[in-house]
Amino acid sequence: MKLHIAVLPGDGIGPEITQQSIKVLKAVADRFDHDFYFENAVVGAAAIDSVGDPLPEATLDLCKKSDAVLFGAIGHPKFDNNPDAKVRPEQGLLRLRKGLGLFANIRPVNTYEKLLDQSPLKRERIAGADLVIYRELTGGIYFGEKSTAEDGKSATDTCTYSVEEIERVAHLAFKAAQQRRKKLTLVDKANVLETSRLWRKTVKEVAQAYKDVELDFLFVDNAAMQMILNPTQFDVILTENMFGDIISDEASVIGGSIGLLASASVGEVSAMFEPIHGSYPQATGKGIANPVASILSAAMLLDHFSLNKEADIVRRAVEISIQMNVCTQDLNKDNHYSTSKVGDFLEGVI
Amino acid sequence: MKLHIAVLPGDGIGPEITQQSIKVLKAVADRFDHDFYFENAVVGAAAIDSVGDPLPEATLDLCKKSDAVLFGAIGHPKFDNNPDAKVRPEQGLLRLRKGLGLFANIRPVNTYEKLLDQSPLKRERIAGADLVIYRELTGGIYFGEKSTAEDGKSATDTCTYSVEEIERVAHLAFKAAQQRRKKLTLVDKANVLETSRLWRKTVKEVAQAYKDVELDFLFVDNAAMQMILNPTQFDVILTENMFGDIISDEASVIGGSIGLLASASVGEVSAMFEPIHGSYPQATGKGIANPVASILSAAMLLDHFSLNKEADIVRRAVEISIQMNVCTQDLNKDNHYSTSKVGDFLEGVI
Numbered sequence: 001m002k003l004h005i006a007v008l009p010g011d012g013i014g015p016e017i018t019q020q021s022i023k024v025l026k027a028v029a030d031r032f033d034h035d036f037y038f039e040n041a042v043v044g045a046a047a048i049d050s051v052g053d054p055l056p057e058a059t060l061d062l063c064k065k066s067d068a069v070l071f072g073a074i075g076h077p078k079f080d081n082n083p084d085a086k087v088r089p090e091q092g093l094l095r096l097r098k099g100l101g102l103f104a105n106i107r108p109v110n111t112y113e114k115l116l117d118q119s120p121l122k123r124e125r126i127a128g129a130d131l132v133i134y135r136e137l138t139g140g141i142y143f144g145e146k147s148t149a150e151d152g153k154s155a156t157d158t159c160t161y162s163v164e165e166i167e168r169v170a171h172l173a174f175k176a177a178q179q180r181r182k183k184l185t186l187v188d189k190a191n192v193l194e195t196s197r198l199w200r201k202t203v204k205e206v207a208q209a210y211k212d213v214e215l216d217f218l219f220v221d222n223a224a225m226q227m228i229l230n231p232t233q234f235d236v237i238l239t240e241n242m243f244g245d246i247i248s249d250e251a252s253v254i255g256g257s258i259g260l261l262a263s264a265s266v267g268e269v270s271a272m273f274e275p276i277h278g279s280y281p282q283a284t285g286k287g288i289a290n291p292v293a294s295i296l297s298a299a300m301l302l303d304h305f306s307l308n309k310e311a312d313i314v315r316r317a318v319e320i321s322i323q324m325n326v327c328t329q330d331l332n333k334d335n336h337y338s339t340s341k342v343g344d345f346l347e348g349v350i
Numbered sequence: 351m352k353l354h355i356a357v358l359p360g361d362g363i364g365p366e367i368t369q370q371s372i373k374v375l376k377a378v379a380d381r382f383d384h385d386f387y388f389e390n391a392v393v394g395a396a397a398i399d400s401v402g403d404p405l406p407e408a409t410l411d412l413c414k415k416s417d418a419v420l421f422g423a424i425g426h427p428k429f430d431n432n433p434d435a436k437v438r439p440e441q442g443l444l445r446l447r448k449g450l451g452l453f454a455n456i457r458p459v460n461t462y463e464k465l466l467d468q469s470p471l472k473r474e475r476i477a478g479a480d481l482v483i484y485r486e487l488t489g490g491i492y493f494g495e496k497s498t499a500e501d502g503k504s505a506t507d508t509c510t511y512s513v514e515e516i517e518r519v520a521h522l523a524f525k526a527a528q529q530r531r532k533k534l535t536l537v538d539k540a541n542v543l544e545t546s547r548l549w550r551k552t553v554k555e556v557a558q559a560y561k562d563v564e565l566d567f568l569f570v571d572n573a574a575m576q577m578i579l580n581p582t583q584f585d586v587i588l589t590e591n592m593f594g595d596i597i598s599d600e601a602s603v604i605g606g607s608i609g610l611l612a613s614a615s616v617g618e619v620s621a622m623f624e625p626i627h628g629s630y631p632q633a634t635g636k637g638i639a640n641p642v643a644s645i646l647s648a649a650m651l652l653d654h655f656s657l658n659k660e661a662d663i664v665r666r667a668v669e670i671s672i673q674m675n676v677c678t679q680d681l682n683k684d685n686h687y688s689t690s691k692v693g694d695f696l697e698g699v700i
């Protein structure tokens with residue numbers, strides 16, 4: 001298979017982890033005789049610094065004409081601590097998601113037997129946890145109108161959802177549930193928010209077409225608690241943009257490191273693959289960042305093009321590396337490997 | 351001291367737990383020669399059923415003329431599962447908070463040595479955790495304009511904050527930090543939301559008056575992770591309404607049961623005391639609900655009127671009950687006590 005992959009390393013540890021995914025994808029291409037073409041483009045703080053725009057047009061164009069996007073990470077503390085900055089790295093990511101129509105962000109969470117004791121949670125609570133979060137990605141308060149009063153004395157964000165926006169991601173989530181344990185949990189705050197009530201109503205209607213899937217509902221505050229008390233109760237979680245952001249970062253504690261969590265963002269035409277962790281500025285250039293989240297995102301890329309055997313081999317390689325303790329310091333304090341050494345090992349296994 | 355206390359038992363387990371707090375407060379009054387007068391009023395689903403309004407005027411009036419409000423819980427599944435219901439129990443609580451001007455909700459989280467192993471988190475992660483969340487309670491998306499399009503095809507919620515709303519709760523949080531370990535963490539999503547940037551800017555300015563307090567910032571997604579990875583890093587957490595709702599329910603896992611977590615809601619004139627747990631409908635009338643969250647809320651009531659010795663005695667009584675395993679089934683599976691037996695025990699100790 002021929003695939004054109006746009007590579008957007010971004011900020012912080014983005015470049016170093018993305019490089020390992022490219023190693024792995026190249027090894028897969030070699031072994032299975034595929035032609036993967038990689039082309040780089042700038043995004044985020046790196047793009048602001050070089051061309052003054054967190055998502056230059058050339059970058060969006062490249063992503064649009066590519067088959068898939070491999071994304072690193074975005075964000076830089078110099079913007080976080082300046083509430084007055086008008087241009088911010090995150091705008092690049094948000095505009096990219098919107099520009100490519102990536103309305104569904106898919107975040108699987110599972111555990112590795114070998115790592116069960118790394119989690120802050122007790123082994124018996126997390127053993128067997130295997131869930132996937134479907135986060136709506138181009139709507140809600142992240143994309144609603146924003147304003148600050150002229151006098152700077154107040155600010156407003158707006159959260160809007162349409163039935164159509166809810167339906168399209170709901171269908172994907174129900175289809176995923178059908179392939180899994182046939183349970184879908186909608187996370188919302190329908191006891192307070194109007195948008196949440198629209199979610200609840202719409203999802204109930206969509207559910208009619210998936211009678212084999214059991215549907216239940218949790219308020220987001222309760223969900224944040226249940227995720228820790230009893231994560232094995234979940235199969236597919238469906239939720240709006242901001243709740244998905246919070247709940248999925250929280251869920252990363254289950255596996256023992258956020259450095260393991262991959263994601264796929266999909267739309268009608270485009271698809272992007274990115275770790276759920278951020279740019280981790282303190283670690284930049286130190287060779288300590290865990291490349292596995294990015295590499296498992298690359299496996300999701302392979303799956304997306306029905307290269308399931310290839311994807312399985314990547315996941316299997318990751319399992320072997322964990323089994324053999326070839327891990328970065330987040331998972332292996334005493335005898336850790338560097339970011340690129342982990343990449344080399346996985347490349348070798350494939 | 352003479353205190354007029356309005357009692358709003360509300361829905362679900364609200365009445366049974368509130369009754370235990372009254373027992374305890376009466377025991378305190380007896381022992382210390384105070385005059386506590388209790389007067390009941392309806393709120394929530396109970397009030398909808400009896401008078402068609404989740405917050406009847408008579409209830410609000412009683413609260414206004416009382417020195418303090420003791421609140422049970424609110425919410426009923428028959429409303430949760432009906433997205434079209436126009437009148438909902440939660441409106442009663444939200445209007446009450448607004449009507450009494452309760453802009454700050456204070457939620458302490460700590461651990462009991464005896465219960466460390468009850469938590470889903472490992473003992474070494476939580477031992478010594480001792481934090482308090484200052485949640486803004488009358489602003490943000492819970493109180494913003496809401497609408498559904500005529501054709502029902504879209505819905506909107508609005509999140510607005512003013513500098514003044516941020517300042518007043520920030521001052522309380524900084525003052526609390528000065529009495530504690532002198533660290534304040536603002537939780538926001540300033541990399542995306544305009545309101546969060548106003549929070550960050552305003553809190554930085556308020557911080558100028560509290561130079562002895564160390565201020566740091568966490569994005570809410572990261573905070574949801576840090577709360578589990580390393581809860582002992584926190585002292586005072588300050589955050590807006592919805593983030594506070596989510597983060598504090600999540601934080602309840604640290605202590606081993608949400609049935610332990612108390613809160614105080616304060617404003618310029620009024621003050622209300624309520625457990626952070628909800629109405630727990632499945633448990634209603636079974637005598638299994640943990641009354642400790644409500645009783646510790648009553649202790650916060652005593653503190654509010656500078657009855658600190660009295661408050662300490664209530665807290666000490668709770669500690670003794672836990673030490674002696676006089677606990678409801680959430681904390682003591684094998685040999686548990688009923689809701690009212692726990693209340694009786696605490697009354698006896700005092």
Ligand SMILES: CC(C)[C@H](C(=O)O)[C@@H](O)C(=O)O
Pocket residue numbers: 074075090093094245276278541542571
């Ligand atoms: C960087 C930020 C805008 C982004 C988000 O909140 O969507 C990130 O936290 C994520 O979850 O992908």
Ligand SMILES: CC(C)[C@H](C(=O)O)[C@@H](O)C(=O)O
Pocket residue numbers: 191192221424425440443444595626
């Ligand atoms: C019942 C609900 C409106 C309420 C809230 O979200 O504020 C509750 O969850 C709480 O935290 O007190």
